[in-house]
Amino acid sequence: MAGGRAGVADLCGSRFLSESDKKRLTELRAALTSEARALGFDCVGVAAPDTIADARQHFYEFLATGAHGDMDWLAARPERRADPRGLWGEVRSVIMLGVNYGPDEDPLDILKQRSRGAISVYARGDDYHDVIKKRLKTLARWLVAASPCEVKVFVDTAAVMEKPLAQAAGLGWQGKHTNLVSREFGSWLFLGAIFTTLDLPRDEREIDHCGSCHACLDICPTAAFPAPYRLDARRCISYLTIENKGAIPREFRKNIGNRIYGCDDCLAVCPWNKFAQAGRETKLAARAELRSPELARLARLDDAAFRALFAKSPVKRIGRDRFVRNVLTAIGNSNDPALAPAAERLLSDASPLVRGAAVWALSQLLPRERFEALAAEASLAESDEAVREEWRCVS
Structure with missing residues (x-):
């Protein structure tokens, strides 16, 4: 999505902003937060595109060990995923947004009902890609109108490392289960991104608050975490039941239990969930027929x-x-x-x-x-x- 560039060079990527321009961008950043919340986003933060260098090394190591399994799209042109500027050279700010999809019940309870299927919390309602992308486009159009610039929107469908960027933008931190954890929303955040040519004020990077806790590692039914902050997707039930196109390997079949689409164990056991509230978005809420089919x-x-x-x-x-x-x-x-x-x-x-x-x-x-x-x-x-x-x- 592109907006007009004429007359806005001072706001679009300049490294030498005047005090008045800085003030306008600060006001724009505050207005952006208000608009995002009005559209249904629960949190918003801004990061510089060059702030995930440490994640790049972890990503390359993940690929080198083959832990991505058959997800060849992860290994395709990894340099684009490792740095937002590899995806779009003109990006100056990355706006990260989150939508709370916290469940209104314990998602582990269904595991005791062995004649019923357990569907991951995120997949019990409408597809979040569709729901969130519409909002991202609406917010991006608002931003272009408010301060002409260029923008691109992403929601888990392009070479964007959403979780490291979300941490850099202050939305949360990557827990030992490699998913984003928020002090306000626990492990239940859908993420979306808007890349822009505007030099917006940055948010402070969130620090790791996992401490000595390793509950998410201990509960994994298939021992998919060889070490804290490291995932072997080939052993992950979400991978085995979703990305895996062939027969489920025999060594994992008993461990899968009644999980028929994804797995919430490492997310649901996170102690930070005690501060979270159930998601308020009706389109993402669990449909009755998918709670315990x-x-x-x-x-x-x-x-x-x-x-x-x-x-x-x-x-x-x-x-x-x-x-x-x-x-x-x-x-x-x-x-x-x-x-x-x-x-x-x-x-x-x-x-x-x-x-x-x-x-x-x-x-x-x-x-x-x-x-x-x-x-x-x-x-x-x-x-x-x-x-x-x-x-x-x-x-």
Whole structure:
């Protein structure tokens, strides 16, 4: 998004601002905060684009170890992600904004209801990308009108390191679970960014307040944190159930429990959440049908029903087959033989990914003799080698 440049060189990137220009920019910064809050943002801060040099090294180390898994987009042109100026050379200020999406209940309670699926808090309402980007564009247009400049908006869809920038802008700090933590909103903030050519007054960088606490590391079901402040995405349940396109590795299936989209454990256990309030944004609030959906019902979803249930939801982006794969993993962990028919019905599904997950689920629920009888019949008719391997591994 671009605004007019004529006559505003003194406000757009100049290193030699007059006192009157500094005053105008300070007033503009205050007005920006008021406008952002009126649009539904819960916090706003400004950082210089050259303030995340320390994060750059951590990012390159993350990539070098392969901890990003199959997320090749992270490794594509990493220099653009490591420095905002690599993405847009004219940026002079980075405006970071946060929206509180704190839950109105303990998101870990659902983990005890093994016949129901646990969907990550952030994905129980409308897709935050759509909700927040509209607001960012509205705020950016306001900024261009208030002080002509150039702007670009981002919300988790481009090569922007939102969390280090948010810390530099004073919104919070990156906790030991690598997510942003706020003293006011705990671990529940959606982030968005506006890059601008204006030299806006900067906010003070937030310091780390984790102290000796390591609750987020201890609770991780799959030991995805090799050290504090380091994540191995290949072991993370959010990665395994969302980004991972293939079968869930056998070593992690039992640990996933009934988590069918993402994982909130490390976020939910953070002590700073005790200061947080439930999010006030209705579009991001949990839909009733996604709070604790029945696994048996979810296992019956065809593509059309899946798309209808998850309309406007971020869940929709992984597609029906990967979602049902997750549901079948949860069914296998349910210890409820009454769910076996839901899995058995999917042995003939058109998707090999779904059929393979159904095999594993049945291996966990059926008596040995019944499962072996199924294996003798179904494995002979199975044409996909990966599914046949599932039968061999559990029979």
